[in-house]
Amino acid sequence: MNSPHVVFYRSMNLGHAGSPDRATLEGALSAAGARGVKSFQTNGTVLFDTDDPLGVVAEAAKTLESAAGYTEPALVRGLDLLVDVLDSDPFDGHEDARTYRKTFTFFDGGRPVELKLPWTNTKDDVDIVELRDGLALSLIRKEKSNAGSPTAEIERMFGVPATTRTLGTIERLVKAAGRG
Known part of the structure; x- marks a missing residue:
């Protein structure tokens, strides 16, 4: 199976x-x-x-x-990928006092993009810390009521639809699946 x-x-x-x-x-x-x-x-x-x-x-x-x-759109990933990412502790050493959320942004395909990581957007409210095939791991910051949007950044850069979940959601999902 x-x-x-x-x-x-x-x-x-x-x-x-x-x-x-x-x-x-x-x-x-x-x-x-x-x-x-x-x-x-x-x-x-x-x-x-x-x-x-x-x-x-x-x-x-x-x-x-x-x-x-x-x-x-619907983006499909194997649970094993999520477990592997969590086990790798990808956000370690990247967050600071301004970090609001740690996120997973899923996307399929798109135009090739080369980024020097970690990458920060011009608004200074999204840091992409790791890119894997179809997955961007990001930190977002929130100034007043506006939080950064890794979804918008990935869609702009790659030209494809994307969707984002928080680290907490992914951790609870993996735990609910009996893998965390």
Whole structure:
């Protein structure tokens, strides 16, 4: 059996306009052939098992569009990747007193980009500390009510849709999967 997978839906907020509710989301993935489907939090993060993760997510997308009008991208990663990243402690030595959040930004493909890491945006509110294939690990800062957006930075640089989760979300997800 393959390692569990996680699908990270972009701009999903369960139960809100333009997004499915939890039952619809989990039902769409189950009907598409996923096993052990567990929606995690309300941000469109779902743990599941299957031998064909991309096919399952593509099939579920049809149901999500017809049932809730949801058409945003879905980014799939193996749980093992997340465990490996957490085990590597990638944020060690990068945060300071201004750090607001540690984040994981998921994206697929895009134009080639070379960055000298750590990289800081011009607003000085996002530091990308590590890039892996389809994953940017970042620190964000928050001035007053505006936090930096690694999603916006990755979408601008790579020219592809992206979605971001906090380190805390990833840690709780891995723990919920019995791996943390």
